[in-house]
Amino acid sequence: MSGHFMFDGRPVPFEAGQTILEAARAAGHYIPHLCWHPDFPPHGSCKLCMVKVGGRHVSSCALEAKEGMEVESNTPEMNGERRALLQMLFVEGNHFCPSCEKSGNCQLQAQAYELEMTSARFDHFFPVRPVDASHPDILLDFNRCIFCELCVRASRDVDGKSVFALTNRGIHKHLVVNAESGQLGDTDFSADDLAANICPVGVILHKRVGFEVPIGERTYDEVPISVVSMRDKGS
Ligand code: FES
Numbered sequence: 001m002s003g004h005f006m007f008d009g010r011p012v013p014f015e016a017g018q019t020i021l022e023a024a025r026a027a028g029h030y031i032p033h034l035c036w037h038p039d040f041p042p043h044g045s046c047k048l049c050m051v052k053v054g055g056r057h058v059s060s061c062a063l064e065a066k067e068g069m070e071v072e073s074n075t076p077e078m079n080g081e082r083r084a085l086l087q088m089l090f091v092e093g094n095h096f097c098p099s100c101e102k103s104g105n106c107q108l109q110a111q112a113y114e115l116e117m118t119s120a121r122f123d124h125f126f127p128v129r130p131v132d133a134s135h136p137d138i139l140l141d142f143n144r145c146i147f148c149e150l151c152v153r154a155s156r157d158v159d160g161k162s163v164f165a166l167t168n169r170g171i172h173k174h175l176v177v178n179a180e181s182g183q184l185g186d187t188d189f190s191a192d193d194l195a196a197n198i199c200p201v202g203v204i205l206h207k208r209v210g211f212e213v214p215i216g217e218r219t220y221d222e223v224p225i226s227v228v229s230m231r232d233k234g235s
Contacts, residue, residue: 003067008074014065021049021060024073030226031073032082032111034200035148036061040157043149046089048082048111057081079115086112087121092171094126094143095201101210102202104218108146109201110225125171132177134185137207144202145175151204155195163189175203 004011007024014023019042021031034046042062051060052072060073072078089095089108097103132140147166152175155163163184167176179186190196196204215221219228 003065005065005067005069005071007071012065012071018065019061020051020053020058020063020065020069020071023065024060024071025230028230029073030230031060032115032226033061034107034111034146035150037150037198040150040153043153045147045149047085050078050081050085052078082111083115083117084121086115086117087119089146090117090120091122091124092127093145094124094129100144100202101205102144104213104215104221106144106202106220107200107225108144110220110228113220114224114226127171127174129174132182132184134183135187135189136185137191138184138189138196139205139207140175140177140184141203141205142175146201147173147175148200150198150200151175151195154198155189155193159193159195161188161193161195163187163193163195 002013002015004013005020006012007027007029012023012027012029021033021036024031031049031051033049035043036049042059044059044062047059049060050057053063053069060071086108090112095108097106097109100106103109129142131142149166152164152166155161163178165176165178166173168174176182177184177187191206196206
């Protein structure tokens with residue numbers, strides 16, 4: 001079955017099984033997202049892709065499109081809600097953009113710029129999360145984790161290694177490494193793994209290349225994430 005729904009007042013076609021986000025993207029309409037990736041099933045954790053359908057807030061990456069739906073996305077209300085979600089993500093972790101080597105390549109930072117987040121608004125949690133420098137080629141900085149589980153999914157479903165997992169809940173939730181020591185250096189993780197190259201923020205960093213591309217010339221320094229995302233057809 002296929003059909004049409006209304007997206008911010010414009011008709012968007014969909015095929016059976018397509019989500020609102022997939023159909024909107026196919027029609028050229030960007031919806032902000034962080035945990036969604038075109039190569040994986042929807043995860044539904046970040047909620048940044050939230051849209052309003054029939055007065056209800058729903059995750060557009062997870063909800064199948066249906067004939068006649070009225071979807072509101074790029075509105076002051078929805079962008080305000082997305083901004084609040086970003087502000088929560090920023091205070092839950094330790095995100096110090098000016099000193100982060102992922103600055104300019106970070107999707108969280110790029111979303112914050114595009115959605116005009118100008119303050120953290122909430123009190124910072126300042127969680128204590130040690131870094132892991134045990135691997136010869138990769139540094140893990142857990143301070144920046146947003147729990148999208150892209151590394152978990154990539155390592156398990158593509159690399160076949162299950163190097164990462166999330167543990168605990170709420171403010172105690174954190175990313176762990178699947179080794180008795182808990183250290184990445186004690187796993188068979190490789191810098192060539194998909195999981196080593198999928199982190200949307202600055203958790204999984206390749207050593208010795210951090211500043212090869214100068215700040216100011218990075219992916220989102222001049223082009224907003226909405227344009228990069230649609231241009232590259234990726235996340
Ligand atoms: Fe849909 Fe994260 S992108 S919940």
